[in-house]
Amino acid sequence: NKPKTETSANTTIEESIRTEPLPTLKVGMMSAVDSAPFYHALQEGYFTQEGVDVELILFTNGQNRQTALQTGQVDGAMTDLVALITQTDSDFALTGTLSTDGDFPLLATGPLDGKKSVSAGTMEISVTNYLLEQYLAPKYEIEKVFINEIPARLEAVVSGQLDTGIFPEPFASIGALRGLEKIVFEGIPSESLNIIAFTKSAIAEKESAIRSFHIAYGRAVADLQRNPELARDVLMKVIPNLPPAVRDTMHLPEYHAPRLPSDGFTKEIIAWTGTVTGREYILEPSAMLDPRFVRQ
Amino acid sequence: MKYVRGTTIVLVLWYALAWVLASPIVPFPHLVLVHLVRSMGEGKTYLHLLFSLYRIFMGMMLALFFAIPTGMVAGRFKALDQVVSPVLYLLYPLPKIAFLPIFMVLFGIGDLSKIILIAVIIFFPAAVTIRDGVKEIPVQFLELARAYHLKPRQILKDILWPAILPRIFSSLRITVGISLSVLFISENYAATYGLGYYIMNSWVMAYYIGMYSGIVLLSLLGLGLYIVIDGVERLVVPQSAL
Amino acid sequence: MKYVRGTTIVLVLWYALAWVLASPIVPFPHLVLVHLVRSMGEGKTYLHLLFSLYRIFMGMMLALFFAIPTGMVAGRFKALDQVVSPVLYLLYPLPKIAFLPIFMVLFGIGDLSKIILIAVIIFFPAAVTIRDGVKEIPVQFLELARAYHLKPRQILKDILWPAILPRIFSSLRITVGISLSVLFISENYAATYGLGYYIMNSWVMAYYIGMYSGIVLLSLLGLGLYIVIDGVERLVVPQSAL
Amino acid sequence: MVTISDARLDYPRHIAFANFTLAVKPGEMVSIIGKSGCGKTSLLYAIAGLLPLSQGTLSLTGGTEACSIMFQQDRLLPWKTVLGNVLLGLTKDYVGQAEMLLDRMGLYGHRKKYPQQLSGGERQRVALVRSLVRNPRLLLLDEPLAALDEQNRELLQQEIKEFVITKGITLIMVTHSIQEAIFMGSRILVMQPDGIRFETENPHHGAKDLRNRTEFFALEKVLRAQLGGPA
Amino acid sequence: MVTISDARLDYPRHIAFANFTLAVKPGEMVSIIGKSGCGKTSLLYAIAGLLPLSQGTLSLTGGTEACSIMFQQDRLLPWKTVLGNVLLGLTKDYVGQAEMLLDRMGLYGHRKKYPQQLSGGERQRVALVRSLVRNPRLLLLDEPLAALDEQNRELLQQEIKEFVITKGITLIMVTHSIQEAIFMGSRILVMQPDGIRFETENPHHGAKDLRNRTEFFALEKVLRAQLGGPA
Ligand SMILES: Nc1ncnc2c1ncn2[C@@H]1O[C@H](COP(=O)(O)OP(=O)(O)OP(=O)(O)O)[C@@H](O)[C@H]1O
Ligand SMILES: Nc1ncnc2c1ncn2[C@@H]1O[C@H](COP(=O)(O)OP(=O)(O)OP(=O)(O)O)[C@@H](O)[C@H]1O
Ligand SMILES: [Mg+2]
Ligand SMILES: [Mg+2]
Secondary structure, X not given: OOOHHHHHHHHHHHHHHOOOOOOEEEEEEEOOHHXXXXXXXXXXXHHHHHOOEEEEEEEOOHHHHHHHHHOOOOOEEEEEHHHHHHHHHOOOOXXXXXXXXXXXXXXXXXXXXXXXXXXXXXXXXXXXXXXXXXXXXXXXXXXXXEEOOHHHHHHHHHXXXXXXXXXXXXXXXXXXXXXXXXXXXXXXXXXXXXXXXXXXXXXXXXXXXXXXXXXXXXXXXXXXXXXXXXXXXXXXXXXXXXXXXXXXXXXXXXXXXXXXXOHHHXXXXXXXXXXXXXXXXXXXXXXXXXHHHOOO | OHHHHHHHHHHHHHHHHHHHHOOOOOOOXXXXXXXXXXXXXXXXXXXXXXHHHHHHXXXXXHHHHHHHHHHHHHHHOHHHHHHHHHHHHHHOOOOHHHHHHHHHHHHOOOHHHHHHHHHXXXXXXXXXXXXXXXXXXXXXXXXXXXXOOOOHHHHHHHHHHHHHHHHHHHHHHHHHHHHHHOHHHHOOEOXXXXXXXXXXXXXXXXXXXHHHHHHHHHHHHHHHHHHXXXXXXXXXXXXXXX | OHHHHHHHHHHHHHHHHHHXXXXXXXXXXXXXXXXXXXXXXXHHHHHHHHHHHHHHHHHHHHHHHHHHHHHHHXXXXXXXXXXXXXXXXXXXXXXXXXXXHHHHHHHOOOHHHHHHHHHXXXXXXXXXXXXXXXXXXXXXXXXXXXHOOXXXXXXXXXXXXXXXXXXXXXXXXXXXXXXXXXXXXXXXXOOOOOHHXXXXXXXXXXXXXXXXXXXXXXXXXXXXXXXXXXXXXXXXXXXXXX | OEEEEEEEEEEOOEEEEEEEEEEEOOOOEEEEEEOOOOOHHHHHHHHOOOOOOOEEEEEEOOOHHHEEEEOOOOOOOOOOOHHHHHOXXXXXXXHHHHHHXXXXXXXXXXXXXXXXXXXXXXXXXXXXXXXXXXXXXEEEEEOOOOOOOHHHHHHHHHHHHHHHHHHOOEEEEEXXXXXXXXHHOOEEEEEEOOEEEEEEXXXXXXXXXXXXXXXXXXXXXXXXXXXXXXX | OEEEEEEEEEEOOEEEEEEEEEEEOOOOEEEEEEOOOOOXXXXXXXXXXXXXXXXXXXXXXXXXXXXXXXXXXXXXXXXXXXXXXXXXXXOHHHHHHXXXXXXXXXXXXXXXXXXXXXXXXXXXXXXXXXHHOOXXXXXXXXXXXXXXXXXXXXXXXXXXXXXXXXXXXXXXXXXXXXXXXXXXXXEEEEEEOOEEEEEEEOOOOOOOXXXXXXXXXXXXXXXXXXXXXXX
């Protein structure tokens, strides 16, 4: 661990002299609260200071992001454990290196209390499906309806075709503006389901760049922990078309210093994924997680 | 016989692509076929097929039910065309997927909204094709109809309809292709059966072998529909063979 | 003039829908127009328009460049049709979106892959329309060509091409509509400009006013293209007016 | 039956005919001859109500409904059989008459064929039957027998004449054959783009032996002279 | 030039003609008459190589390349002007001859029109010019003047005859006019579905005053008798 001041001083001096450009890293982002530290780091110049030229590509569609990752169009991307598991099983060598912090409230037309069975919109092969069970299974019988497109899922709830649905922040807050009730379940999930994954080739060829990437992330998280308003500001800035009213109503997660899910939790998700897809995953967490970058 | 040849060509291209890319995103055909043959043992596969077939068939019927009269009226009556065509031109380019929420609100999340979505997507190309076809009917035949004082019903039955029948088959062929290739949009919500659902779901899992076997089924379903359409055309357009 | 009437009808329908649904998913037209007019002050709006126009234009040219010869060959030579048509029938129904991975690997995530995606989507309907058109060319004219010993080049130039020109315009109209309405697929990844990007981006954020103003622009872009196509057709098919 | 006065018909940049005045009494049979391009077809179109006059007036007893036109080109519908073409727009009641007429024109054996399977002369006869079978009060024929051999031609002239007279049909017929014009017409017009050049009654029209009469040849000579040099 | 022996041509369920044997020497002008539907058009198609014989042999000096056919229906391309239609498949070198021929047929003023703007007879003349302008060694004409008035008809017979003789073209011409057959043909055939019914040389073919000779009328009578009763 080099002292930060030294690193930044070095880069600024060197930049003016050397002609050799910084190593580059292309990372896919989603319009989710998870992305705040990354954009904050970019905005503050932390990436270049740490010696990596990062390009953040914002995807509006999870499937396209996943495809870009599979085809090596990006070095890494914000994804989730369920996707990581299915991909790894399908011979797409991906490695999770960093848990990110997201938030997935429910939206409902009214309180769910008193209902026996609840119809809920979610996506089938997705962490939202897992979360839905975690949130509701103890108290209700869940009737799942799979609607992949988030705006479509929202309308299904608004129009009363569904009792509730699960939505990532900041989208949940947009839905709340439509008069829906936002239900937040503190403490669920026990560990983060979202994760940054890099392709195997990126890990092999750009190890030091990825290391710098994580260090910069850590610095950004520290900033956000000190002042959560920074996260709101940067999200409002980088996510197109966010209604201003959402700025103060969105439910921010607690941003954590670089970390990875525990083996136990990962195994639980592997088992759960198997029940949803109907396939058996003989995977060890170590096959898809690489803790080298988050070790202090 | 000719379909065997066509299939062979497609297989060869597929092998070549798989070999060049050497990536799991294009699995080798034999792997997919093995998976496909195995899945044919499961009842689920047939349900996927049947659900998709049902939605496509209903969607196409619904679309043609409106597209044929619309196209005919616009092609035949200049005054009405002045109203109909601009409306078609304005609405055709709309991205139908963006209207998913509206379809859901209006028609629920069941089969009805899926069918209507398919119908709306193919209505426009069908209506435009038929309108253009009616406009190309030789003026001689329309004069003949006037000269022999045919009633509107007779003009429709004896002149317009037979004259555009080949166009209607042409637009059927176009719309079959479109509606199969957009199945994934309509079967992307609140579906548990359907080839579109199966393909997208496999894709989400990065389960490319499954995805490709769904695609092969879709392709064969399309081929089957095309063979039916071509056959029916030969039957009902008798003079075409002369 | 007729476009004003068409636009009015669309606006009336839109108002009615907005009023019936009373939901933000269908905002009232005037709200959208206000937003649109305001956004016309920004350079970005024109960039969205220009990028989409560029991609569509290139995609259509590319598609027609292959679809016209394919359709002509299939329509004219029975032996070749036996090979080409089954291949078309098998490939047409494929959900092109599922091939995004292949396009990305082969052509990256830049403009090239977007253009090729559009081209592939519209290649099939264009090729089928043109093939069907060539098949409908009256046998008299083909006999005439044989009787007067026209060389293949002359048959193409003097018989086939002018005979299917109206069909080519018809297929242009179909493909303009399709390619505009699928812009959202190709501009859904790694894009920062383009109406498809703008619409989808607004959609995923449930920003309906923005989405609709994008859609209005798309619709007007389509209308503009249609007016151009219809105008060019009147110019290059001189006998159509007689 | 038909009254046309001072009629003119313009195409863009071309005057089809002008200065045309004619009154046809019910039951009359008018033959029109004239050079190629002098406006004969256009005149029939105008009478049938298919083209509007640019000037002048035209009136028809019974309106255009009462009239039936046989076009110069056969205009058979390729998707209908011979019988189907003949019965275009008619009810099943006409099948008997249609088959009788087809038989008289030597086409009975062809009645189930499609037009593409017929010879030129056969197609023309089908088109002729199609215009006759609907028993119009006014029949307009545009060179109805041009594609026929001379024997068939004379036979069919006889058939048409009988049919028209028996049914009391008024006939206006364009032909290029002077002999045909004389045989068929109770009145004969020589038309020019700028009006009627020559007009004559044909008093021997009803005579059985018309073709062998000296009057026939005399009239032929007159008409030939009136037709003048080639266009 | 053309040798046909024991030829037969079948359509599905129909024999167009059978038993047809004919040898045409270079420079000959053969007129063919026959009843409607007796297979004349089919014969020309076979000679032009557009339909295969079902039986028998057919050979052409110079192959089908050397021959040019004028169809019974005009088959003008609607997307080409008159001049464009005439020059179909030809280079610019032919413009002069095309315009000369159009002029001789009274069509010069129409050369920039589209076919849809022409009268029936005008269309037919355009089709005729189109078949002449390419100076074929063998010219096949299928009722080329059927839509023309008698004056124009005689004039054009003369024009074609001159053109054909000057250029040394071999001509096979189908017509329904017996007089036309005599005037145009150095040999005249009466055709039947089952072969040639009657065949005669026309020794006076070259005579200037042919139309007024007694041989002309004698031959006409013979041919009329040979044509027999209507089909
Ligand atoms: N495609 C076809 N299928 C079946 N029969 C046909 C076909 N074409 C022509 N025929 C028949 O073959 C016979 C000869 O036709 P063809 O056109 O050669 O006659 P033609 O001598 O030229 O007659 P016309 O003087 O009326 O033009 C006719 O009886 C016709 O009905
Ligand atoms: N649509 C049109 N536009 C311009 N001119 C036309 C059009 N139709 C016909 N004409 C011209 O009008 C004139 C009369 O045409 P019409 O068809 O009435 O002649 P016609 O007497 O029937 O000749 P034919 O005996 O050759 O059939 C011709 O010179 C023709 O060129
Ligand atoms: Mg005429
Ligand atoms: Mg013939």
